[in-house]
Amino acid sequence: MNDLTPPTLSRGCRDEPILKQRGQHEVFCGLTGIIWLHRKMQDAFFLVIGSRTCAHLLQSAAGVMIFAEPRFGTAILEETDLAGLADAQVEIDRVAEELLARRPDIKQLFLVGSCPSEVIKLDLTRAAERLTEKHAPSVRVLNFSGSGIETTFTQGEDACLASMVPVLPKTDARQLMLVGALPDVVEEQAVSLLNQMGIEDVKVLPAPRADADLGVGEGTVFALTQPFLGDTHAALTRRGARHLVAPFPFGEEGTTAWLRVIADEFGVDDETFERVTAAPRARARKAIAQASEALRDKSVFFFPDSQLEIPLARFLTRECGMTAIEVGAPFIHKGIMGPELDMLEKGPRLAEGQDVDLQLARCREARPDLSVCGLGLANPLEAEGLATKWAIELVFTPVHFYEQAGDLAGLFSRPIRRAEMLKLDPSASRGANA
Amino acid sequence: MKLTVWTYEGPPHVGAMRVATGMTGLHYVLHAPQGDTYADLLFTMIERRNHRPPVTYTTFQARDLGSDTANLFKSTLENTYERFKPEAIIVGASCTAELIQDDPGGMAELIGLPIPVIPLELPSYQRKENFGADETFFQIVRTLAKPMERTKQITANLIGPTALGFRHRDDIQEVTALLSDMGISVNVVAPMTSSPSDIKRMGAAHFNVLMYPETAEQAARWMERTFDQPYTKVVPIGVGATRDFVDEVARITGVEPYLDDSRLRLPWYSASVDSTYLTGKRVFLFGDGTHVRTAARVARDEMGFEVVGMGCYNREMARDVRAAAKEYGVEALITDDYLEVERTIEALQPEMILGTQMERHIGKRLGIPCAVISAPVHVQDFPARYSPQMGIEGANVIFDTWVHPLVMGLEEHLLHMFRDDFEFNDAAGASHHGGHAPAASVAGGPAPRPADSPRDISDERNGVPLDQGNVIWLADAEKELKKIPFFVRGKARRNTEAFATERGVSEISIDTLYEAKAHYAR
Ligand code: SF4
Ligand code: SF4
Numbered sequence: 010m011n012d013l014t015p016p017t018l019s020r021g022c023r024d025e026p027i028l029k030q031r032g033q034h035e036v037f038c039g040l041t042g043i044i045w046l047h048r049k050m051q052d053a054f055f056l057v058i059g060s061r062t063c064a065h066l067l068q069s070a071a072g073v074m075i076f077a078e079p080r081f082g083t084a085i086l087e088e089t090d091l092a093g094l095a096d097a098q099v100e101i102d103r104v105a106e107e108l109l110a111r112r113p114d115i116k117q118l119f120l121v122g123s124c125p126s127e128v129i130k131l132d133l134t135r136a137a138e139r140l141t142e143k144h145a146p147s148v149r150v151l152n153f154s155g156s157g158i159e160t161t162f163t164q165g166e167d168a169c170l171a172s173m174v175p176v177l178p179k180t181d182a183r184q185l186m187l188v189g190a191l192p193d194v195v196e197e198q199a200v201s202l203l204n205q206m207g208i209e210d211v212k213v214l215p216a217p218r219a220d221a222d223l224g225v226g227e228g229t230v231f232a233l234t235q236p237f238l239g240d241t242h243a244a245l246t247r248r249g250a251r252h253l254v255a256p257f258p259f260g261e262e263g264t265t266a267w268l269r270v271i272a273d274e275f276g277v278d279d280e281t282f283e284r285v286t287a288a289p290r291a292r293a294r295k296a297i298a299q300a301s302e303a304l305r306d307k308s309v310f311f312f313p314d315s316q317l318e319i320p321l322a323r324f325l326t327r328e329c330g331m332t333a334i335e336v337g338a339p340f341i342h343k344g345i346m347g348p349e350l351d352m353l354e355k356g357p358r359l360a361e362g363q364d365v366d367l368q369l370a371r372c373r374e375a376r377p378d379l380s381v382c383g384l385g386l387a388n389p390l391e392a393e394g395l396a397t398k399w400a401i402e403l404v405f406t407p408v409h410f411y412e413q414a415g416d417l418a419g420l421f422s423r424p425i426r427r428a429e430m431l432k433l434d435p436s437a438s439r440g441a442n443a
Numbered sequence: 444m445k446l447t448v449w450t451y452e453g454p455p456h457v458g459a460m461r462v463a464t465g466m467t468g469l470h471y472v473l474h475a476p477q478g479d480t481y482a483d484l485l486f487t488m489i490e491r492r493n494h495r496p497p498v499t500y501t502t503f504q505a506r507d508l509g510s511d512t513a514n515l516f517k518s519t520l521e522n523t524y525e526r527f528k529p530e531a532i533i534v535g536a537s538c539t540a541e542l543i544q545d546d547p548g549g550m551a552e553l554i555g556l557p558i559p560v561i562p563l564e565l566p567s568y569q570r571k572e573n574f575g576a577d578e579t580f581f582q583i584v585r586t587l588a589k590p591m592e593r594t595k596q597i598t599a600n601l602i603g604p605t606a607l608g609f610r611h612r613d614d615i616q617e618v619t620a621l622l623s624d625m626g627i628s629v630n631v632v633a634p635m636t637s638s639p640s641d642i643k644r645m646g647a648a649h650f651n652v653l654m655y656p657e658t659a660e661q662a663a664r665w666m667e668r669t670f671d672q673p674y675t676k677v678v679p680i681g682v683g684a685t686r687d688f689v690d691e692v693a694r695i696t697g698v699e700p701y702l703d704d705s706r707l708r709l710p711w712y713s714a715s716v717d718s719t720y721l722t723g724k725r726v727f728l729f730g731d732g733t734h735v736r737t738a739a740r741v742a743r744d745e746m747g748f749e750v751v752g753m754g755c756y757n758r759e760m761a762r763d764v765r766a767a768a769k770e771y772g773v774e775a776l777i778t779d780d781y782l783e784v785e786r787t788i789e790a791l792q793p794e795m796i797l798g799t800q801m802e803r804h805i806g807k808r809l810g811i812p813c814a815v816i817s818a819p820v821h822v823q824d825f826p827a828r829y830s831p832q833m834g835i836e837g838a839n840v841i842f843d844t845w846v847h848p849l850v851m852g853l854e855e856h857l858l859h860m861f862r863d864d865f866e867f868n869d870a871a872g873a874s875h876h877g878g879h880a881p882a883a884s885v886a887g888g889p890a891p892r893p894a895d896s897p898r899d900i901s902d903e904r905n906g907v908p909l910d911q912g913n914v915i916w917l918a919d920a921e922k923e924l925k926k927i928p929f930f931v932r933g934k935a936r937r938n939t940e941a942f943a944t945e946r947g948v949s950e951i952s953i954d955t956l957y958e959a960k961a962h963y964a965r
Contacts, residue, residue: 033519034502038478058444060538060567065453066481084444088568091542100444107446124476124539127505157478158505158539366499366526385483385495392493 023350025359027341032364035385036314036339037401038157039165040123041070045405046169047080049190052116052218054108055081057155058101058131059123070401080115082108086125097129101136109148116147116219119169122154149176149219161339163237163315163404166190170214174244180224184210185271186250188241189234192407193217199234199258199410202268205285206277214241225250232271234258234409236349237316239342256348258409259317259417260324261293266348289411296415301329303422303429307378313337313363314383314400319346321381321403323353329418333357334375337368379425396424449781449801451756451819455565456537457482458575461658462583463533464496464606465635469583470529472520474512474547475537477502489822490607499523503540513545517554520547524556530639531587532556533579535563559639561586571779573657573731573757576605580634581661587642590670593649597627597696600648600672602662603655604635609734609818611635611655613831618652618679621834624703625692634658646670650695654678654833657731657757679833680737681841682709682745702835709838713745721747721846727793728753729776729784729802730817732760734832736767738797738816741841743771752776752791754784756799795849800824812848914943920951938963 040063043055057063064083071079084104089095101120109115118140120133133152140150153172155165170188185208187199200211214231216223229250233242236257246252255270256263265286272282309331311318318338325331336353337360343350360368365386372380373393380390380397387397398421408417452458456473463471464486473479480500486492501519503512520534534547548562561582565575580602601618604611615636619629630648631641645666651674653663663674673695679688686702693700712718726748728735732755742748754776755764761777768775776787785805788796796802796813800821806813815824816832830844831837916924927935935956942959943951 032522033480033500034477035480035483036477037481038476040478041481056446061447061450061452061454061571062456062479062538062567064447064450065457066478068449069481069485079448082446082448085447086444086568090444091568095444097444104444104446124478125542128508128539128542156505157476158503158508161477383484384488385480386487388487388491388493389495 021351022353022355022357022359023343023347025350025355028358028360029362030360030364030367031362032367034161034339034363035312035365035383036363037070037162037383038066038124039155039160039162039168040066040121040157041162042155042165042169043067043081043121044071046166046190046215050117050215050217050219052114053080053119054112054115054117055119055121056105056108057081057083057121057123058126058133059083059086059121060125061085063123063125080112086129091129097131098136098139101131101133102140105136105140105150109144116149118148118150119172120150120152121169122152122156124156124158127154127156127158151176161313161316163235163317164240164340166235167238167240170238171240171244173215174225174241174248177248178224179248180226181228182210182224182226183228184212184230185275186212186214186223186225186229186231186245187234188214188231188238188245190215191234191409195407195409195413198412202285202289202410203271206268206272206275206281208271208275208277230271230274232267233345235317236320236342236345237340239340239345242345254345254348256323256352257320259320260328260414261290261297261411262328262352263320263324264293264410264414265290286411293411293414297328297418300415300418300422303426304379304418305330306332307425308332308334308375309379309381309421310334310372310375310377311336311338312365312368312372312380312382312386312400313339313360314381315404316340317400317403318381319349319353319359322357323349324417325421326354326357327352328414329421331379331421334377335360335368335371337361337363339363379421381421396428398424447780451779451781451799451801452572453482453485454538454567455570455572455575455578456535456563456567457485458572458577458605458658459533459535459563459565459579460486460496460498461572461576461605461607462579462634463498464492465604465608465611466497466633466637466639468530468638468640469497470523470527470532471496471498472516472523472532472534472547472551473498473500473537474516474535474540474545475500475502476504476539479537479539486606489820490825491822492606496606497527497529499527501540508543512540512543513550516545516547517550520551520554520556520560524558529558531559531561531583533561533563533583535565536567538567541567559586571757573759576658577661577759580605580659581665583634583639583642584645584662585665587639588645588666588670589643591644591646594630594647597698598630598648599627599692600630600645600651600666601632601654602634602651602674603653603657603659604632605655605658606635607818608635608655608658609815609820609824610830610832610837613829614654614833614837616829617831617834617836618654621679621685621689621702622652622692625689625696625698625701627692627696627698646672648672650674650692652692656733657759678733678737680734680837681741682707682838683740684737685834685838704835707835707838709745709842712839712842713747718747718846721849724748724795724849725751725791725793726795726797727751727788727791728816729755729796729798731755731757732764734817735764736760738841739767739771741838742797742845745838746842746845748795751793752787754778754787795845797845814845814848914940914949914951916951917953920953920956923953923956935960 090097120137122133137150137152151172153168203211212223225248227249231250232253253270256266258264258267318336322333322336326333335358341361380395384399387399390397407413483496486496501515534551551560631645650672651663653674666672675691677688677691679685689700689702726742735755739750743750750771752773753768756779765775796806797816799817799819803813830840939956939959
């Protein structure tokens with residue numbers, strides 16, 4: 010927590026071996042990203058071409074955020090579609106037409122592929138092109154896959170953003186693009202910090218509306234705000250944009266390092282950097298110190314879920330005094346994750362992919378003070394006396410940058426404080442709904 | 444293709460999961476992609492189960508397609524057997540695996556595990572969750588249950604309860620007590636609470652209590668044919684139905700009918716004067732067929748409501764619900780289209796909804812009170828306290844639950860003049876939407892404003908369109924308003940302001956206040 014650019018000297022965990030097991034995964038598929046993407050893109054509709062399972066997944070994951078007429082829906086494939094009695098392309102047109110006729114507010118329509126649509130090889134690219142031609146310029150139709158055979162949880166956002174890159178207009182302007190769908194409040198904070206440093210031309214992907222003047226080209230440099238955007242990274246690179254490799258803006262340290270990389274690119278002098286960041290940094294440190302009291306010297310175990318695991322392990326070990334036992338991620342993109350791995354001190358077991366039963370066995374054996382896991386595992390672990398933090402909250406809650414650093418620590422400390430607070434006989438209270 | 448926004452039922456394999464998760468000693472090996480593991484959270488989060496559902500998913504990926512998915516299934520099945528050593532295994536495919544046609548049942552047979560392996564054929568593109576549960580339970584019973592000697596005493600199996608069922612946990616206890624009061628004990632409760640070895644001895648019971656036709660009717664019919672076990676047709680929800688149930692059990696068993704109603708309070712609560720205000724409340728019912736049919740009877744005959752509409756989302760029950768609807772003089776709504784249900788409710792403008800968690804959302808939006816009577820339900824519908832729907836205590840619970848969202852009788856009197864308030868009535872419903880945007884009439888419809896979140900009907904801010912902020916209260920009127928009891932003052936204020944706004948009156952005088960009172964009086 011001292012003033013620093015990322016300590017690239019030590020190689021941290023970058024060259025550590027990674028445990029790869031193949032068994033049952035216990036993660037959402039990429040469709041889940043629609044839940045937060047549709048809130049972010051206010052004129053977009055997400056039409057999943059899938060099964061009743063896909064519709065049920067969206068509904069179950071949306072859980073507490075059910076809206077009357079959400080800007081997403083599922084075109085459920087029926088027997089007739091599968092038996093080839095109905096031409097699926099014609100059917101997609103029909104559903105899309107119906108939808109657009111009733112929702113004139115929709116300017117971007119995403120056709121989202123699912124496992125069933127991929128298995129029957131439904132060509133959504135063709136459908137999107139045809140529909141775009143028909144509805145241009147008022148509606149732009151794109152497609153991406155959120156299927157569980159291709160994507161894991163947050164990779165849906167990656168696929169969505171990547172699908173938008175090829176159709177961005179070309180611009181030669183020297184500009185900074187922030188990439189990742191963040192809650193507005195967080196995004197505004199980031200942009201404001203950068204503006205204060207004199208970096209004026211800051212764009213965000215995804216833009217809140219289709220008509221935003223967002224372009225890309227050789228003058229563009231981009232910074233990722235989320236670690237799971239590998240395909241988007243590749244797509245932007247293909248358009249001539251250059252990635253500013255940095256740790257991710259979680260915690261005081263991560264945020265500072267992330268800003269530092271951008272500041273250096275734009276020639277911001279140290280004095281300005283210090284002037285702009287000093288106050289929020291101090292606030293962040295103070296908030297983290299308070300919120301992380303309960304975390305000191307506690308151990309944490311990450312089940313793979315959102316791809317945020319490595320940056321969060323870095324934050325928890327370096328800024329909150331925790332020890333990481335295992336850091337599991339669904340997928341580890343070494344290029345993007347490099348600076349994070351450098352900062353993560355050797356010690357934890359790194360794991361990619363999953364065999365959930367074997368991993369549960371390791372977790373039980375280690376008995377960590379906190380397990381970060383998906384919703385399917387949380388209560389069963391709690392019932393075994395292991396405190397948990399459900400990972401999905403980390404993508405629904407504002408946790409990036411300075412002002413949220415304390416909240417981020419709080420998300421992890423609350424379950425531990427709670428476990429310490431409750432004066433209940435666990436054997437009596439656990440297992441009522443056996 | 445059918446455009447769907449919210450669904451009442453999940454896919455059929457979720458029904459199979461409800462059966463497996465309710466049981467012990469049974470494991471489900473499901474050929475499915477990784478995202479389908481979301482279904483675990485239904486049980487661990489919504490129902491707060493303390494263990495993972497006994498389901499192992501193969502979680503095949505794109506790169507396995509065409510080459511290795513079948514082997515993946517085989518190794519998963521073998522590993523699962525080794526790891527969990529269940530008494531029996533059910534195997535099946537989710538919607539995606541159905542398309543790749545690996546035939547889990549056939550493969551399982553080839554492996555030849557030393558325990559019963561029961562293949563499930565659940566057509567994902569035609570049927571839904573309830574069918575999945577019903578079919579799964581039927582296959583398990585058909586495979587495992589064998590004819591056997593009857594117990595010496597009269598015993599019954601209670602069939603139909605599953606994991607994630609609406610109040611199944613407590614209904615089991617209540618029905619067990621009803622039977623026990625008649626000297627009848629329970630042989631097996633299934634699927635929930637049973638193991639495969641329990642299923643094997645179901646034939647020993649003298650009859651079956653079919654608690655939930657949605658999830659156990661096929662099994663009931665099969666056992667009737669095969670074991671000569673009659674099954675009950677009356678579902679004991681409500682006072683009248685509970686009495687009928689007792690009579691039916693008596694008829695089946697030859698035991699004297701007996702009902703201990705010393706703890707029954709619904710009839711008196713309903714007769715007491717405070718309940719007068721319930722008279723003729725216009726209610727709309729929607730849910731699964733069984734709960735809707737039973738609730739309709741309670742609503743009319745035991746609460747004194749007027750049934751203005753009813754329907755169910757499970758087509759399997761369409762015939763029964765249509766017949767029941769006829770009795771109430773209404774047209775049944777048989778649909779699983781959430782938006783159609785919403786349109787119907789908007790058109791009917793009931794004073795109360797008895798429905799599922801979906802209707803609770805519709806109610807919140809339209810400002811109509813709602814009580815939940817049927818799955819699908821959310822986490823708060825799995826209460827910590829004992830709260831059955833069936834039997835004597837079930838009737839008491841129903842009275843309390845249904846009255847809860849309504850105002851109390853005394854308050855209703857004070858409110859008489861403000862009866863048209865948005866919270867009880869339709870007329871001002873649209874003001875919830877800020878301006879008078881019509882609610883969506885079809886898939887799509889206007890997008891909710893980004894900041895909108897599910898509303899709470901008791902939240903004042905939502906009731907008052909902002910433009911009423913322009914209306915000024917004159918000092919006298921303000922004083923008069925203060926004389927109105929505090930707990931109805933807010934409503935009086937809102938109604939008066941709405942009244943003034945509607946007429947373009949910008950200042951509220953005492954006269955305006957009383958004109959409003961007269962206007963809203965009925
Ligand atoms: S209001 Fe809706 S989201 Fe919230 S608990 Fe109830 S059903 Fe679930
Ligand atoms: S894993 Fe596949 S089938 Fe399952 S919900 Fe996701 S996209 Fe749909």
